[in-house]
């Protein structure tokens with residue numbers, strides 16, 4: 105037995121945001137960060153909600169990698185304001201924060217750590233939950249997971265509950281046109297990594313497969329276009345849809361080793377998440393290829409990339425990814441970034457240990473031990489002189 109959980113309603117395409125004018129409710133609390141505020145997107149959403157006669161409250165200071173303290177403080181504000189809609193507006197951080205804030209608003213008796221797939225939360229007694237992403241990558245708008253940082257314990261808490269999936273997702277293409285090329289590229293590679301890891305996962309299923317394979321095709325076709333011309337609204341729309349579809353796929357079949365190591369690299373060297381997972385993905389594909397080459401062959405078929413033998417598929421797919429990353433201006437090796445080999449080498453053990461602890465190992469197609477991770481992490485550094 106298995107189950108598939110996804111948002112109840114996804115409103116997408118040109119003018120999707122205008123649907124807010126017809127939203128039914130009395131009070132909405134918008135949860136966003138400073139960038140979204142600066143871009144005027146909070147004002148735009150607030151205006152549309154006002155057209156629907158909805159009172160609007162705004163939280164505009166959600167930090168990247170939101171903390172437990174932020175979540176608790178905003179939940180307190182929500183309890184005073186008593187909204188019947190909680191709206192996460194922005195990238196993964198704002199949407200993740202909004203999920204946890206909503207849970208604590210509904211259940212003041214809960215602690216952040218109580219958000220668990222094993223717990224019945226009983227949400228939706230006070231408010232419904234909406235996500236409006238302004239980036240195309242994290243997939244948070246489609247998932248039932250949230251990552252909240254415990255600054256005291258210096259760890260990221262990976263929390264999840266199927267109840268956290270939004271009631272409504274609005275995918276308005278022009279919202280993502282504010283992303284600069286480098287962010288378009290890295291967030292797009294995050295979406296692609298979600299889809300490829302979901303497709304190779306041990307928990308893959310017919311529903312997630314369909315979404316993942318379509319998302320992979322769309323990213324390969326439209327990410328270079330969105331990076332080279334941010335005003336290409338067709339490319340923006342396709343990338344937005346692909347990112348949400350990839351989110352629905354991995355939310356129901358899980359990610360893998362590229363995320364485990366990417367999280368490590370991000371935590372230790374502060375590398376952007378999408379960039380970090382993409383750096384490891386080709387190496388992880390070669391590693392997993394020993395057991396799931398047929399899955400990678402299916403991806404190549406979907407991409408109409410020729411190959412002669414199934415056992416060649418992992419290598420050819422890995423190469424196609426490297427070429428895509430070069431085309432969109434992302435580094436393909438860690439040595440291309442501002443990281444010195446000596447500093448990297450000094451953190452090798454730490455990188456491996458953190459990767460081994462990641463929940464992203466739960467459903468990977470090939471089990472990995474310390475030395476397997478170590479080898480991938482060393483090879484991914486690249487070919488510059490390590491002396």
Ligand SMILES: [Fe+2]
Pocket residue numbers: 242294298363377381
């Ligand atoms: Fe990711």
